[in-house]
Amino acid sequence: MDIKTLKNTRICKEKDENFCDEWFKYTRASFISHVDTLYFMVKPKCADWREDERKQKLFKVLQQKSDAANASHERVPIFTDVYGGLEVEPFMGLKMYSFNFALADSFNVFICEFPPNDKTPPVMVQLRSQTLWINGLRKSFDTACECVEKVFGHFDIEIEDITENRIDYAFHTNYIQDFMSYFPEKKLKEMQISNFERWHKEGYFYQDDVGCDYFTLGRRKSNNVFFRVYNKTQEVIEKGYKQFFIAMWLEQGIISKFDEFVLSRAFNYGTYFSKDKARCEFYYRYGNDFEIKREIMSKLSSPETPAGWFTDRAKGLVPDITMICNVEFQTKRKFYDRLTIPDVTGGETCRKRMYSLFEQLHPLIQFLTHDTVRFIKYKGKYANVPRLECPDADWWNRLRKTKPLEYTDEWVIDYFREYQYKLDKERQKQMSINKMARMAAYDKSDGDGDSALTILNDTMEFLSSLNDNDIRKYFKVRNSAVKDLKRKGGVRNETK
Numbered sequence: 436m437d438i439k440t441l442k443n444t445r446i447c448k449e450k451d452e453n454f455c456d457e458w459f460k461y462t463r464a465s466f467i468s469h470v471d472t473l474y475f476m477v478k479p480k481c482a483d484w485r486e487d488e489r490k491q492k493l494f495k496v497l498q499q500k501s502d503a504a505n506a507s508h509e510r511v512p513i514f515t516d517v518y519g520g521l522e523v524e525p526f527m528g529l530k531m532y533s534f535n536f537a538l539a540d541s542f543n544v545f546i547c548e549f550p551p552n553d554k555t556p557p558v559m560v561q562l563r564s565q566t567l568w569i570n571g572l573r574k575s576f577d578t579a580c581e582c583v584e585k586v587f588g589h590f591d592i593e594i595e596d597i598t599e600n601r602i603d604y605a606f607h608t609n610y611i612q613d614f615m616s617y618f619p620e621k622k623l624k625e626m627q628i629s630n631f632e633r634w635h636k637e638g639y640f641y642q643d644d645v646g647c648d649y650f651t652l653g654r655r656k657s658n659n660v661f662f663r664v665y666n667k668t669q670e671v672i673e674k675g676y677k678q679f680f681i682a683m684w685l686e687q688g689i690i691s692k693f694d695e696f697v698l699s700r701a702f703n704y705g706t707y708f709s710k711d712k713a714r715c716e717f718y719y720r721y722g723n724d725f726e727i728k729r730e731i732m733s734k735l736s737s738p739e740t741p742a743g744w745f746t747d748r749a750k751g752l753v754p755d756i757t758m759i760c761n762v763e764f765q766t767k768r769k770f771y772d773r774l775t776i777p778d779v780t781g782g783e784t785c786r787k788r789m790y791s792l793f794e795q796l797h798p799l800i801q802f803l804t805h806d807t808v809r810f811i812k813y814k815g816k817y818a819n820v821p822r823l824e825c826p827d828a829d830w831w832n833r834l835r836k837t838k839p840l841e842y843t844d845e846w847v848i849d850y851f852r853e854y855q856y857k858l859d860k861e862r863q864k865q866m867s868i869n870k871m872a873r874m875a876a877y878d879k880s881d882g883d884g885d886s887a888l889t890i891l892n893d894t895m896e897f898l899s900s901l902n903d904n905d906i907r908k909y910f911k912v913r914n915s916a917v918k919d920l921k922r923k924g925g926v927r928n929e930t931k
Contacts, residue, residue, distance in 0.1 A: 446753045449723040458721075461691040461757060464610045464830070466837040467683075470572050470796075471605035471763065475789060477558035477583055480595035484557050485549055489590045494548055497523070497534040517585045518578070532559055536586070541566040542579040544586075558583065559600060565679060569851050571841050573793060580786055594785045599771055599792060604800055606762040606837060607667055607680075609689045610830045614638075614647035614664070614760075622813065627652070628822055629808035631662070641708055642743045652808060658769040660807055667761040668698065669707040675862065678702050682854035684759055686847065687840075693717065694757045703862045708742055710756055714749040722752070762834060764803050774799075796839065804835045871897065 441447055447455050481487045496513070504511040504525040513536050514521045521536045524543075528535065532545030540563055547557045560583065566575040584594055611617050615638070618626075623634055629652060637649035648666040655661050671677045681698045684690040690698070700713035712735070719731045731748065734740040749755075771792075778787060779794045792799070811817075811825040827835070842848055874897055 441754050444754050445724070445751055446718060446722055450721075458693040459691050459754065461609070461694070462688040464833060465687070465689040466606050466608045466610070466834055467687050467689060467840055468604070468606045468837040469568050469839050470602060471564050471567065472601065472603035473562040473567065473572070473576065474600040475560050475576075476556035476598050476600050477560060477594060478556040478596040478598075479558065479587065480593040489592050493587070493590045493592070494534065497536070497546065500536075501534055514586050514589070517582055521582070521586070529559070538582060541575070542582070544579075544583055556598070564677060565855075568683065568840065569679065569842065569848055572839070576789060576793075596788070597785050598788050599768065601765065601767050602792075604764045604766070604803065606834050607684070607689065607759050608762060608830070608834070609757050609759055610833065611664070611760050612758050614650055614666075615645075618647070618650045618664070625813045625822065626828070627808055627810045631808065642746055655765075658767045660767075660770050660803070661765040662763070662808055663765070664760055664762050667759045668756070670761075672698065672701045672707050672710070673705065675702070675705065678858040679851045679855040681858070682851050686850075689759065690757050693754070697756050699858055702858055705862070708746065711746040711749045712742065714753045714755070715745050718749075718752045727752070764807070766803070801835065804831070
């Protein structure tokens with residue numbers, strides 16, 4: 436939001452400059468970057484994977500654990516001596532990779548029993564966004580490799596080679612706030628230079644507004660390069676497992692303290708446009724007009740208030756949030772096959788191909804952002820200039836200069852993890868409140884009662900309705916959740 440629009444909001448007219456600086460200040464036209472997704476292939480050292488006796492022993496263990504996970508509909512521990520314990524997830528497969536085990540929030544290892552040919556490695560590893568952004572690329576990769584090596588070592592299986600399968604390069608930015616106007620369909624050819632033959636846009640209708648939140652070049656199923664720009668803020672709010680990005684964006688200054696306030700509450704509500712309800716909450720907490728605050732409180736207290744009311748009421752009261760979009764390059768094997776990647780390891784190791792790729796990240800990104808696609812200046816004095824002679828657009832220059840984030844301070848990493856935990860806990864509380872209240876409604880013919888005693892009575896009635904099977908299921912889910920949080924380092928002794 437521009438300064439003029441911000442100053443015209445009611446909250447800024449009511450408050451002094453110090454308040455506005457504290458809550459609404461952020462660094463405009465900013466980018467942060469990192470590898471967001473990494474898939475790599477692992478080739479075991481064996482003559483015939485299909486018939487190898489060591490592999491048969493491995494798959495016997497995997498089959499037993501997979502059957503147990505599918506029967507119980509929950510994760511089952513496996514290889515407990517590796518990084519404190521891995522898990523087999525129920526009904527978790529990926530095409531021909533029918534078996535898997537995982538380290539929570541870090542990586543998944545998918546294994547194929549019968550590869551279609553000798554050129555297809557039987558093991559594929561997926562590194563998660565959370566571990567890549569927080570722990571770093573090299574550390575995350577090494578941890579996953581060591582895990583696979585230790586597991587396979589139990590069965591005397593060595594690793595021969597590790598190669599890339601898919602790498603996504605992500606650039607989060609607050610530069611673009613309106614996809615509809617920023618990527619006008621009639622100007623898509625003029626504004627970029629690339630060899631892409633297809634483009635695609637997606638949008639939405641909400642209340643009386645129409646918007647766009649997804650723009651792509653190329654085909655998603657391509658085995659080469661796929662380019663996309665989409666609303667990352669919406670993904671974080673609605674997916675429910677990437678809330679650490681909110682803390683990271685605030686720490687990097689690409690959103691304001693106000694944005695963090697709104698996004699953290701919208702995350703608990705679980706829908707993107709609940710941001711407008713959170714905007715009204717902000718005015719209720721910090722605004723000066725008591726009549727407006729009384730009106731907002733009345734609507735917040737009523738579950739019958741339509742979402743559109745908050746959208747209309749928030750206009751002019753407080754600014755809208757700063758949207759973060761993700762500019763992303765999805766690259767696959769065909770892209771790397773046509774490149775010459777120098778060997779920079781200086782030794783023999785099954786990881787040397789990946790280490791060489793990591794050392795070439797900057798040249799790779801420069802190639803992608805210039806030779807694969809680049810956005811150019813096409814307006815004003817450049818309107819009649821041949822496209823190949825036009826300079827890069829300002830936002831594209833900024834993107835190309837962005838260096839990948841790498842956190843080294845443990846306290847920052849701990850802060851992101853703690854933020855992830857606390858926001859997830861709050862969301863679970865809100866979901867529990869909603870479910871408990873709806874459960875109580877089935878047993879009540881009216882809606883009377885708004886005291887702590889009412890909650891106590893509703894809770895007691897719920898407990899009295901449980902049978903032995905319900906109680907067993909409760910403790911099963913509870914114990915599973917405790918183990919899950921311990922594994923993620925999220926269990927806290929909150930005695931303060």
